[in-house]
Amino acid sequence: MKPTVYDIAAEAGVSLATVDRVLNDRPGVRQPTRERVRAAIEKLGFVRDVAAANLAKSRVYPLTFILPNNDNSFMQALRAEVEAARLRGPTERTAISVVTVPAFDTEALVSALELPLAEKSAGIAVVAVDDSSVRRAVDRLEEEGIPVVTLVSDLAESRRTHFAGVDNEAAGRTAAGLMGRFLYGQEGAIAVVAGSLKVRDHRQRLDGFMAGLAADCPGLTVLPVLEGLDEPARVHGLVSELLKDRPDLLGLYSLGAGNRGLIRALAERQEKTRLPVVVHELTEHTRAALKDGLIDIVLNQDAGHEVRSAIRVLKARADGQGVIAAQERIRLDIFLKDNLP
Amino acid sequence: MKPTVYDIAAEAGVSLATVDRVLNDRPGVRQPTRERVRAAIEKLGFVRDVAAANLAKSRVYPLTFILPNNDNSFMQALRAEVEAARLRGPTERTAISVVTVPAFDTEALVSALELPLAEKSAGIAVVAVDDSSVRRAVDRLEEEGIPVVTLVSDLAESRRTHFAGVDNEAAGRTAAGLMGRFLYGQEGAIAVVAGSLKVRDHRQRLDGFMAGLAADCPGLTVLPVLEGLDEPARVHGLVSELLKDRPDLLGLYSLGAGNRGLIRALAERQEKTRLPVVVHELTEHTRAALKDGLIDIVLNQDAGHEVRSAIRVLKARADGQGVIAAQERIRLDIFLKDNLP
DNA sequence: CTGTTAGCGCGTTCAC
DNA sequence: GTGAACGCGCTAACAG
Numbered sequence A, B: 001m002k003p004t005v006y007d008i009a010a011e012a013g014v015s016l017a018t019v020d021r022v023l024n025d026r027p028g029v030r031q032p033t034r035e036r037v038r039a040a041i042e043k044l045g046f047v048r049d050v051a052a053a054n055l056a057k058s059r060v061y062p063l064t065f066i067l068p069n070n071d072n073s074f075m076q077a078l079r080a081e082v083e084a085a086r087l088r089g090p091t092e093r094t095a096i097s098v099v100t101v102p103a104f105d106t107e108a109l110v111s112a113l114e115l116p117l118a119e120k121s122a123g124i125a126v127v128a129v130d131d132s133s134v135r136r137a138v139d140r141l142e143e144e145g146i147p148v149v150t151l152v153s154d155l156a157e158s159r160r161t162h163f164a165g166v167d168n169e170a171a172g173r174t175a176a177g178l179m180g181r182f183l184y185g186q187e188g189a190i191a192v193v194a195g196s197l198k199v200r201d202h203r204q205r206l207d208g209f210m211a212g213l214a215a216d217c218p219g220l221t222v223l224p225v226l227e228g229l230d231e232p233a234r235v236h237g238l239v240s241e242l243l244k245d246r247p248d249l250l251g252l253y254s255l256g257a258g259n260r261g262l263i264r265a266l267a268e269r270q271e272k273t274r275l276p277v278v279v280h281e282l283t284e285h286t287r288a289a290l291k292d293g294l295i296d297i298v299l300n301q302d303a304g305h306e307v308r309s310a311i312r313v314l315k316a317r318a319d320g321q322g323v324i325a326a327q328e329r330i331r332l333d334i335f336l337k338d339n340l341p
Numbered sequence C: 001c002t003g004t005t006a007g008c009g010c011g012t013t014c015a016c
Numbered sequence D: 001g002t003g004a005a006c007g008c009g010c011t012a013a014c015a016g
Helices: A003-013 A016-023 A033-043 A050-057 A073-087 A106-110 A134-143 A166-183 A200-218 A232-245 A259-267 A285-292 A303-318 B005-012 B017-023 B029-046 B050-056 B073-087 B104-111 B132-143 B168-183 B201-215 B232-245 B259-267 B286-291 B303-318
Strands: A060-069 A094-101 A123-126 A147-151 A162-164 A188-194 A218-224 A252-255 A277-280 A299-302 A333-335 B061-068 B095-099 B123-126 B148-150 B162-164 B186-194 B220-222 B252-256 B277-282 B298-299 B333-335
Touching: A003 A016, A003 A033, A016 A033, A016 A073, A016 B029, A016 B303, A060 A073, A060 A303, A073 A094, A094 A106, A094 B050, A106 A134, A123 A303, A134 A147, A134 A252, A147 A188, A147 A303, A162 A303, A166 A200, A166 A252, A166 A299, A166 B168, A188 A200, A188 A232, A200 A218, A232 A259, A232 B073, A252 A259, A259 A277, A259 A285, A277 B005, A285 A299, B061 B073, B061 B303, B073 B095, B073 B168, B095 B104, B095 B303, B104 B132, B123 B303, B148 B303, B162 B303, B168 B201, B168 B220, B168 B252, B168 B277, B186 B201, B186 B232, B201 B220, B252 B259, B259 B277, B259 B286, B286 B298, B286 B303
Parallel strands: A060 A094, A060 A123, A123 A147, A147 A162, A188 A218, A188 A252, A252 A277, A277 A299, B061 B095, B061 B123, B123 B148, B148 B162, B186 B220, B186 B252, B252 B277, B277 B298
Antiparallel strands: A299 A333, B298 B333
């Protein structure tokens, strides 16, 4: 039989309450007594039943998700996943509240991270904007003992507990690796479309892509990066022009959003020569374009996994438990038309 | 406040025990009473607290994993993951027992699936061999109410509750899609190395590969399949010979195990021409070969995810709960040297 | 058929 | 400092 607190109490010759105090690191126990209890726990191999503890405490984990109000498909999907998780709250003992802030608005983000708001939470998940004021706000929360998980976009050098997102530099390198193999031996130019290079994940993807290309594909050069601001119309304009101006283009890597515009431009393209295209995020539009053969590869991060992972990590941190590291690693999904979910 | 069984009892004007009987579909309640309770549950939006129920029942889920004794890296990893899950048992209320059977031995598998053994289990996970006697054994267990999850390798047309593994046909198609893009426009032969085509997953991968190639790559043909029986030495011999005989070979797809031998043969290869290689399963050896540039792509299934998923599904089925479908989908991981975990 | 009651393993007042 | 006793939401005997 698994030992319980009773067994510990008996073994240590103390009462339940004392065992409980030691278990939860609360004051009111003399050092020697504390040691005796510790020894008993060790000796019997006691592992506390978190479910029972939560029942006794009627514990719910009040969690706060701070999300930007971007309206691209990915952020919509992310918000939908958070909402789905919120609805599962009763079953999972979570009470999730969602705070929406204007995209890329550092000040708004910082005030959402202010202590008074956060204090009611057992943990916070935030799509970070990489800025020193945000970093300070996050660090302060961690110092106060409120665990923070960055979601999708990380915060460099901060004390956040965990990052639930993909390695964007690796994503860029992977795009380069694929592109290089698709265009093996050829010489010429590749175009890159980004949302904005002020956003950390886009920057990282670009860095990874450039590094990968430089290392493995001597013949390929990259045209000046087009910034489409993640807006379909703008992306459409930029890419249309590009395709017209550079009929010799060898490949295209889109590392931001707004791919609806890119796909439209590709569909309108006149030349029927081969043009390998790699984009990010699986949406209704990129899925269709993949099937139609307009694009070759979609690199994706699973928003559902990211949200569920953030919740698991926050809950675990909230009561000092460990997590299964491999389970919390967000992978870079690579989709061809052949392995769509 | 979330309604509890007490609230239901009060609302329906019955006692706790009656509510409990209705909740658990146990006999001893007249139809009208049953209806009243049902109505109360509906009205108050009661959701039962599984954790509390499990606590009251001191429930543990006795789970049985039936695994083959193959000694290739993947099966070793799978067994290690099951062992890790077994050790987590106390925390997750599971009691996992492992039964090891000789690989590809249908009879041994069937007797492991016999009722007497299975009866002590709340659920069974099995690496299936696709055979009608196995199917019958599995179907009988399901009829008896013991949920069965197939792991890694599925059982066609059976009643198993769930398959925790990748879509192998999609994997084959994906290999073809990548190979076709790597070799765009070229004409010539590709070689395929399998373990044994008697194994369902290998067969499916091959079918997918052939179909994909036929559909998208008119210039590429496939040489007669080499069967390496998943043994490194044998694979080494076959591939060495192949590379010698066919210096014009365009690409190589290895859909089985024993890749240690394949990698050795590649390392010994004289010609320095390009030879795209796609293999399955990320192991110590394939990882190293990926880094060294001997192989280009590793298609992988995450054994840890498969095991954890099987456990979640079996637990959920055991008490009639649902699962988050997206979470239980085992994806095909595609690794380049650039996105290794 | 239905109701009463005592736990499951743990946390938390309160007294002592 | 320490302990006894009750309750969290639910199940399982045992009565009635």
